[in-house]
Amino acid sequence: MLPLSRPWRVTRSAGAAVVVLFLASCSAAVPQEAPSEHSADGHSYPAGHIHGMSVDPGTNRVLLATHDGLFDVSASPVVQIGPTIDLMGFTQAANGDFYASGHPGPGSDLPDPVGLIRSTDGGKTWEPLSRQGESDFHALAASASAVVGFEGELLVSADGTEWEPATADFQPYHLAGASRDNTVLATTEDGLQRSTDDGATWSAVPDAPLLMLTALSEGQAAGITPDGRIFTSEDAGLTWTEQGTVPGEAAAIDAQVLDDSTLRIWVATADSVQVSNDNGRTFTNIRSSHQ
Numbered sequence: 001m002l003p004l005s006r007p008w009r010v011t012r013s014a015g016a017a018v019v020v021l022f023l024a025s026c027s028a029a030v031p032q033e034a035p036s037e038h039s040a041d042g043h044s045y046p047a048g049h050i051h052g053m054s055v056d057p058g059t060n061r062v063l064l065a066t067h068d069g070l071f072d073v074s075a076s077p078v079v080q081i082g083p084t085i086d087l088m089g090f091t092q093a094a095n096g097d098f099y100a101s102g103h104p105g106p107g108s109d110l111p112d113p114v115g116l117i118r119s120t121d122g123g124k125t126w127e128p129l130s131r132q133g134e135s136d137f138h139a140l141a142a143s144a145s146a147v148v149g150f151e152g153e154l155l156v157s158a159d160g161t162e163w164e165p166a167t168a169d170f171q172p173y174h175l176a177g178a179s180r181d182n183t184v185l186a187t188t189e190d191g192l193q194r195s196t197d198d199g200a201t202w203s204a205v206p207d208a209p210l211l212m213l214t215a216l217s218e219g220q221a222a223g224i225t226p227d228g229r230i231f232t233s234e235d236a237g238l239t240w241t242e243q244g245t246v247p248g249e250a251a252a253i254d255a256q257v258l259d260d261s262t263l264r265i266w267v268a269t270a271d272s273v274q275v276s277n278d279n280g281r282t283f284t285n286i287r288s289s290h291q
Contacts, residue, residue: 044078046071050268052090052140053252054098062266062273062286063123064252065090065100070123073273074286081123085114089140089149094179098123099147099160101137116140116149116160129160141177141199143184148175148199154186156199167201168193175199178216183236185214185221192223194237209240215255215265222255222265222280230280232263243280248272 048067055062062074065087072079088102098119104110110117115131137149147157154166170193172186177199186193192208195201209231211223221233223240228250231240248269256264258277265276267283274283 045073045271046078048086050251050270051088051102052100053254053266053268053273054090054092055254055256055266057256062268064268064273070098073268082119082125083108085110085117085126089137091140091142091147091175091177092179093142093147094144096120096122099129099140099142100126101135101140101149101151103136116147116157118160130157130163139172139175139186141175141184142179143177143198144179144181146182146198146200148177148184148195150175154199154202164200166195166199170202174213176214176216176221178219178236180218181236183216185216185223185237187211187214187223192237205237207239208237209242213250213253215253217255217263218257220255220257220261220263222253222263224250224253224267230265230267230276232265232279244276244282246274246276246280246283248274 046064046066046068050064050066052065061072064071064073067086069084070081070087072081086103087100090100092098100117102114103112104114111133113136115135116129117126118129119126135151137151139150141148147160149155150172154168155163156166157163170188172188174187176185182196182198184195184199192205192211193202194205209225212226214221214223216236219236221237223231224246228245230243230246232243233240246267250267250269252268254266258264263279265280267274273286275286276283
């Protein structure tokens with residue numbers, strides 16, 4: 001099981017308050033049984049904690065994995081997809097499959113914790129893959145050839161069923177994988193870690209900013225600090241350039257390389273999803289944007 005959380009404290013600039021982040025486990029969710037897709041009752045935006053994000057690059061459909069399940073927040077009204085599961089860890093593979101972990105609700109057939117589960121239909125249904133009743137992966141990433149998860153230690157699996165420990169001596173806050181190659185990034189309290197072999201071995205990235213969340217796309221990367229500053233990388237996380245600042249406290253991030261090699265960046269906060277089409281220099285609420 002996940003060890004007791006350690007606070008991650010980073011001081012903001014010029015008199016601002018200290019940002020405190022926790023690798024905290026969530027309590028079990030409400031019952032899993034639910035229609036495969038329905039409007040979020042009374043909510044224009046998910047009220048539960050946000051643990052992950054997936055954006056369809058073809059349609060710009062934005063899905064948020066939360067304490068209360070998976071939500072399409074680009075729909076109006078917001079739509080819940082699939083059962084109510086506390087999706088603690090969440091990631092998307094190159095073929096479109098979703099991988100997740102977390103806790104079921106009362107009445108669910110899944111054990112607690114759910115271990116690693118997979119959806120091949122966009123989150124409408126989930127199938128158990130491994131470590132049911134054993135693991136609650138708080139961080140997950142999918143690279144081209146593996147699934148990487150953190151549950152007390154870093155573990156790597158080629159297909160989500162059999163796991164091997166990674167060569168790593170750190171505890172990640174967030175993991176991000178490159179779906180078309182073997183790069184994986186891990187944010188930690190002590191700095192950014194990078195793997196080029198699907199998470200099997202790792203090395204620290206010298207001079208990287210202290211990032212909280214990262215995303216990889218087509219050899220580029222985006223990252224956000226605890227105080228909301230956006231950084232981008234043209235070499236998959238080796239070197240970084242500061243861009244702008246996102247409004248609100250970030251909970252999840254995704255990125256997509258556009259045809260002109262510019263990064264489109266989405267950042268989910270507690271009350272909105274912000275999108276940037278200029279490498280993170282400026283952001284607009286997706287409700288008022290017209291991409």
